[in-house]
Amino acid sequence: MQARDYRFGPYELRSRARELCKHGVKVRLRPQPFQVLKALVQRAGDVLTREELRELLWPKETFVDFEHGLNAAISELRGVLNDTASDPRYIETLPKVGYRIKVPVELITTDEPPGAPQEPPAATPPLSPPDSSSQVPVHVSPAHTHRPTPWARRWLAMIVAAVIGLLAIAYVTSRDRTHNAARSKIKSLAVLPLKNLSGDPTQEYLADGMTEALIGRLAAIHDLRVVSHTSVMRFRNPQLSAPDIARTLGVDALVEGSVIRDGSRIRVTAQLIRAATDEHFWSETYDRELRDALALQSELAQSIAEKVQVTVTGEEHERLTAAHPVAPEVYESYLKGRSALNKSNSRADIEESIGYFEDALKIDPTFAPAYVGLADAYSYLGTVFIGAPPAETRPKVISAARKALELDPNLSEAHVLLANAEQELWHWAEAEVEYRRALELSPNDATAHDGFASWLLCQGRTGEALAWAQRGRALDPLSVSGSDVAWILFQSHRYDESIHESRSALAVQADNASALLVLGFALIANNQPADAIPVLDKAASVSNRSPAVIGVLIRAYAHAGRRSDALQLLAELKRRREAGYVPAGAFVNAYLGLGENDQAFAWLEHAYTEQSNILQFLKVHPYFDPVRGDPRFADLVRRVGLA
Secondary structure (H helix, E strand, O other), rough: OOEEEEEOOOOEEEEOEEEEEOOEEEEEOOHHHHHHHHHHHHHOOOOEEHHHHHEEEEEOOOOOHHHHHHHHHHHHHHHHOOOOOOOOOOOEEEOOOOEHHHHHHHEEEEEOOOOOOOOOOOOOOOOOOOOOOOOOOOOOOHHHHHHOOHHHHHEEEEEEEEHHHHHHHHHHHHHHHEEEEEEEOEEEEEEEEEOOOOOOOOHHHHHHHHHHHHHHHHOOOOOOOOOOOHHHHHHOOOOOOHHHHHHHOOEEEEEEEEEEOOOOOEEEEEEEOOOOOEEEEEEEEEEEEHHHHHHHHHHHHHHHHHHOOOOOOOOOOOHOOOOOOOOOOHHHHHHHHHHHHOOOOHHHHHHHHHHHHHHHHHOOOEEEEEEHHHHHHHHHHOOOOOOHHHHHHHHHEEEEEHHHHHHHOHHHHHHHHHHHHHHHOOHHHHHHHHHHHHHHHHOOOOHHHHHHHHHHHHHOHHHHHHHHHHHHHOOOOOOOOOOHHHHHHHOOOOOHHHHHHHHHHHHHOOOOOOHHHHHHHHHHHHHHHHHHHHHHHHHHHOOOHHHHHHHHHHHHHHOOOOOOHHHHHHHHHHHHHHOOOOOOHHHHHHHHHHHOOHHEEEEHHHHHHHHHHHHHHHHOOOHHHHHHHHHHHHHHHOOOOOO
């Protein structure tokens, strides 16, 4: 009796065993979705109507919610096949009609069950002796009729055996070397954005939140390099193959998968892919109530750590397994807050995120991640591109971060946010302690690396700062939000290198305000103010005319010989300060650029009063070079704690 199996893409559907495999690795699939897939591949190229599927799987006498059952089966199949309804690779939906397999399907038939012994090939028949009547007599000399002695035959056999043995050893060695290279230890991985297969685009925040949380869990493992969330999100809809993505991110393995929400339940399917061979060597599905989402994340992270065979210390294991139930409405509000904050395109996005975090804490004031979200949001509000007064935002950052750490001292992100705020307040020793604790808790946290690099830079330790920033970039290779390497190179007076780094970042994201601003700084310092003007104009445009950008643009105009244009922009800053808050640092940059040093020192005193961000960099910032010999500057450096 023949067994009919089917192969399509990297998948093989085995009818007798009732299993689906991907690259030879079994994929977990419930019976009904398996039967749906089997019916589809048996009718490859044809449309299988919903009624046909109903008759096949749910006979008329069976009373079930057919629509719900079929939709759930198709959703599970899409999750296992890493497929989507909007851009299907395998299962095409014909609305109100049915479904069809899009890819070619190969039928595999076999007469023997798996593992049956194979019949040995027939022996080669001996050659027929030549017809003696056709033979021509040939005279053969005695020398040619001499046969080898037994001793000679033994030597010949030994030589042949030795050659065959050497060839076999060479083959096995080559094969093992190739096999071992492909199976080499996994030391780095990236979690690609989990796909939202719920059929509801508004649930995208859930898939993104689960992705970010899983990365956060794995980032705590010292023995594994894990790429940051901001870089992997660029592969939400990848056009590259898995090996190409892995090469781009510089990792040994990828995690891909999907999230399906059905009411109060979520199903997460995940699989591991070895980058060198595109081998899918592990797959699992987790089905939980939403209130157990944190436990699901913990279990998934533990499974991945086990499968990639990394060393997990006792303390790391405790953090991996830490989880407790959370009310669904609390977790949803938190994830919606994270989603709004990750946009971080405007003040409105940030304020929306604050509302969601506060909603979560009203229901459950013990949910520590929501306090981290609040601290992060207020930290964003205090950046030069949003421009809220530091006196308003920093106390809120510190309060929320400390509350989060009271509830859970192992939250590395809270330590980083607290360290950032302490550094802005010139509490240098306290900031260092917090950065180092964050790095200890989460050695893969790119923001902790960047923050500590900034702390080292402020101390004048530029070489160490650059090394830490480069490590951070390795963890977040496609992020340009901080442009930290370019910023440190600028502060180190390595302007050409800084310009190159900034332009490389802008090749990834052309309208990133931070990268544009750093490029403008470096171009002016490199005696290219005319080139800096269009760059800073664009930075002003994408940042809603941030005062910090305008201050540097004034310097560019002044150094390019366009003083009247510079003064017009200075007048704009003064008018805006009469109507609301403008950071003192904007005026410091403007007056230093105009060469009006007394005015610059007056504004440096304003900056000292408001504890402006610019004063962190007094020790290294190239724009302060012309006034470093002034006693007023030395006194300011002392008061900020950097003498």
